[in-house]
Amino acid sequence: MPAKLSVNLNAVAMLRNRRDLPWPSVTALGRIALAAGAHGLTVHPRPDQRHIRFSDLPDLRALIDDAFPEAEFNIEGYPTGEFLDLVERTEPEQVTLVPDDPAQATSDHGWPFERQGNFLRPIVARLKKRGMRVSLFCDPDASQREIEAARDTGADRVELYTGPYGGCHDDPAKCAIELQKLDKTAALAQAAGLGVNAGHDLTVANLPGLVRAVPNLAEVSIGHGLTADALEHGMARTVGRFLKALEG
Known part of the structure; x- marks a missing residue:
């Protein structure tokens, strides 16, 4: 089964926030994405609310609950x-x-799990007690010890940081090296009993290579590249293009 697609709406929110106006509507574009087949929505509410605003969250939660109950919300x-x-x-x-x-x-590195495991463990437990799945942002070349430390926090998944892979879009040899790192880290995570997500600078062009390298990938979260495509193709068609790319 192909990895699920979660559409990150932060870039939409950033465009909206350039003016004191309610458009483009984060909720409306989230609705279009879900209606087109996206499996969920992702947001990253930063303390300064420069992208998603805290006030967006109840509206997006209600959108999923009322119209797309099979979809997931990832914060x-x-x-x-x-x-x-x-x-x-x-x-x-x-x-x-x-x-x-x-x-x-933007996010540009994973957790140092060995060093910050004690910090993360009670946070993970707090969230899981409320019934939430917990994923931890992970470097693409994490060692086995780091992955085992991630597992020991009690998290359910790691999210592979794919920025270096996305950044070498014009260098096939470097892409191959980055894919090898992601493949190895994903295998370590899966062997440790962790699910594997991925995100950052993923596009229609580079998704097939990623899903071939990480065949058991559970979910990808995509914002910048998907929003850029939506400016050209429209949100609904763009979601279809990314779903097709996830088939490898």
Whole structure:
């Protein structure tokens, strides 16, 4: 079965936030994406709300509950007290924890699981107690010890950071090297009993290579590349293109 597609709406929200106007509508475009076959929606509410606003979350939660109950809501972010309170109010199906500094433009590295396992363990337990699946952002070349430390936090999945793979779109030899790293890390995660998600700089062009390298990939979360395609092809057609690419 192909990996599921979760559409990240942060880039849509960033465009909306350029003006004090309600368009483009994050909820309306989320509805189009789900109606076109996307399996879920992803948002990353940062402390400064420069992309998704906290006020968007109840609307997106209601959209899924009322119109697409089979879809999943994935909220990602750094686990501050404010963030944890936010996800507990929203009750997403999945929470993806990332080690971002609040000032970062975007996520660009995974957790140092060995060093921060004790920090993550009670957070993971808190979220799982509320019935949420927990995924942890993971470097593409994590060692076996790091993966075992991720497992020991109690998390359900890791999300492979695919930025380096996406960044070598014009260098086939480097792409092959990055895919080997992702393949090895995914195999370690699966051997440790962890599900594997992936995200960052994924496109229609590079998805087939990824899903061939990581055949048991559970989910991809895609925002920037998908939103860029939607400007050209429209959201509904773009979702179809990405679903096709996930077939390998």
